Amino acid sequence: MENYDVIVIGGGVIGSSVAFHLARFGAKRVLLLERETVGSGTSSQSSGILRTHYSVKENVELARRSWDVFKDFAAYVGDDDASCGLVQCGYLICSGDDEKLEPLRASLRQQEAQGIPLKYLTKQEASQLLPIASFDDAALIGYEPEAGFGDAYMVATSFAKAARHGGVTVREGVTVQRLVIEGSRVVGVSTSVGDFACGTLVSTQNIWTPQMGTWVGRDMPVVPERHAVLALECTSAPYTSAMPVFKDLSSPGMLYYRSYGGKQMLVSEGLVGERLPSTDTEQGDVPLDYVAEVGAQVAARFPAYDAAGLASSWTGVYDVTPDWNPVLGRLPGVDGLVMGYGFSGHGFKLSPTVGRVLAQEALGMLTDVPLAPYSIERFATGALLVGKYGSGAVS
Numbered sequence: 303m304e305n306y307d308v309i310v311i312g313g314g315v316i317g318s319s320v321a322f323h324l325a326r327f328g329a330k331r332v333l334l335l336e337r338e339t340v341g342s343g344t345s346s347q348s349s350g351i352l353r354t355h356y357s358v359k360e361n362v363e364l365a366r367r368s369w370d371v372f373k374d375f376a377a378y379v380g381d382d383d384a385s386c387g388l389v390q391c392g393y394l395i396c397s398g399d400d401e402k403l404e405p406l407r408a409s410l411r412q413q414e415a416q417g418i419p420l421k422y423l424t425k426q427e428a429s430q431l432l433p434i435a436s437f438d439d440a441a442l443i444g445y446e447p448e449a450g451f452g453d454a455y456m457v458a459t460s461f462a463k464a465a466r467h468g469g470v471t472v473r474e475g476v477t478v479q480r481l482v483i484e485g486s487r488v489v490g491v492s493t494s495v496g497d498f499a500c501g502t503l504v505s506t507q508n509i510w511t512p513q514m515g516t517w518v519g520r521d522m523p524v525v526p527e528r529h530a531v532l533a534l535e536c537t538s539a540p541y542t543s544a545m546p547v548f549k550d551l552s553s554p555g556m557l558y559y560r561s562y563g564g565k566q567m568l569v570s571e572g573l574v575g576e577r578l579p580s581t582d583t584e585q586g587d588v589p590l591d592y593v594a595e596v597g598a599q600v601a602a603r604f605p606a607y608d609a610a611g612l613a614s615s616w617t618g619v620y621d622v623t624p625d626w627n628p629v630l631g632r633l634p635g636v637d638g639l640v641m642g643y644g645f646s647g648h649g650f651k652l653s654p655t656v657g658r659v660l661a662q663e664a665l666g667m668l669t670d671v672p673l674a675p676y677s678i679e680r681f682a683t684g685a686l687l688v689g690k691y692g693s694g695a696v697s
């Protein structure tokens with residue numbers, strides 16, 4: 303049986319980041335196992351927005367540290383050809399005079415206290431940045447000039463490539479089917495191509511994490527939720543890549559927007575999505591009634607989009623935990639198992655730091671940030687990481 307110091311299950315943006323960081327920290331025998339191909343899971347469905355705006359301060363810290371990686375990605379992974387597809391167009395977030403106003407104010411203050419560069423904009427200043435939007439009802443507008451969007455698939459594959467260069471064995475098309483356990487300790491995995499032994503196992507299986515729950519006989523609080531994404535085109539008012547990502551807290555769907563393909567508008571809801579009965583990343587239906595409903599909200603904010611056409615639509619699946627925040631760290635009661643799942647629609651922007659701290663945890667190092675707030679035990683103790691905006695990926 304091949305023997306590894308650390309095995310990582312799942313080659314999404316999180317698992318490939320873990321593998322890269324394991325090599326970076328000097329781990330010699332590391333194996334990354336991916337059922338299909340690297341980045342082919344939910345990472346390939348990501349809208350790619352990179353912001354540090356969060357209402358949960360622990361998330362701000364993970365995002366801030368990750369941002370430092372994204373803005374100099376090729377150098378970080380040590381590969382001149384690597385790219386995270388970064389478009390540094392800024393991030394604008396606004397609330398009307400409603401129940402989102404004070405949560406927004408408090409979150410912006412929290413970010414400032416954590417040293418995030420941000421500005422408060424007047425309606426006129428916001429209109430200069432995003433002239434296709436109307437800010438008539440805006441009561442508070444925050445702006446993160448350094449933020450933007452990137453490409454999660456490119457990040458996953460770049461981390462995996464750099465991991466390979468660092469000595470990690472990356473095996474695609476290999477499905478982990480169960481664990482090999484001795485006493486209370488995980489000592490390996492059984493897969494579609496045979497067994498592999500390991501000292502430590504890292505599970506970054508996203509919506510497939512309940513499999514791990516079955517293998518260890520434990521409930522993993524997470525549900526798969528499908529979300530629709532629309533690309534709209536309005537020739538008279540293109541959403542160019544110079545225009546900022548925009549979060550409209552006051553819209554009924556808490557919509558988020560960004561430029562798509564340099565002229566289209568990518569738009570999606572920031573609310574609870576469609577709960578799926580099984581782990582399935584197949585494309586779901588996007589009914590025209592739904593498009594019309596979201597389209598009406600878009601036109602309320604972007605008047606010219608009353609005449610916009612639907613260029614394309616797709617769906618993606620979030621791994622949603624009860625408080626819409628991830629589980630990071632060792633699984634109590636099972637020795638040698640580190641978990642990283644439950645990113646609830648906002649894991650891409652955290653992936654460099656999450657990969658780094660999970661690698662540190664797997665190697666018994668001090669983690670850059672404390673993992674205790676992200677412990678799975680919080681769902682039993684009630685010490686949840688609840689965001690100020692309620693349920694949703696803005697968290």
Ligand SMILES: Cc1cc2nc3c(=O)[nH]c(=O)nc-3n(C[C@H](O)[C@H](O)[C@H](O)COP(=O)(O)OP(=O)(O)OC[C@H]3O[C@@H](n4cnc5c(N)ncnc54)[C@H](O)[C@@H]3O)c2cc1C
Nearest residue numbers: 312314315316337343344345348349351478618649650651
């Ligand atoms: C529509 C949509 C929009 C989003 N927008 C944003 C955004 O704007 N900004 C942001 O930060 N985040 C966003 N996200 C979230 C972000 O994309 C995810 O949190 C992140 O990509 C998750 O990465 P992952 O590695 O956990 O999961 P995945 O990419 O799903 O990777 C998990 C991998 O594990 C593999 N696997 C599972 N079980 C096994 C097994 N038994 N054996 C072998 N392999 C296995 C799977 O095949 C899969 O490839 C969005 C997500 C969606 C769906």
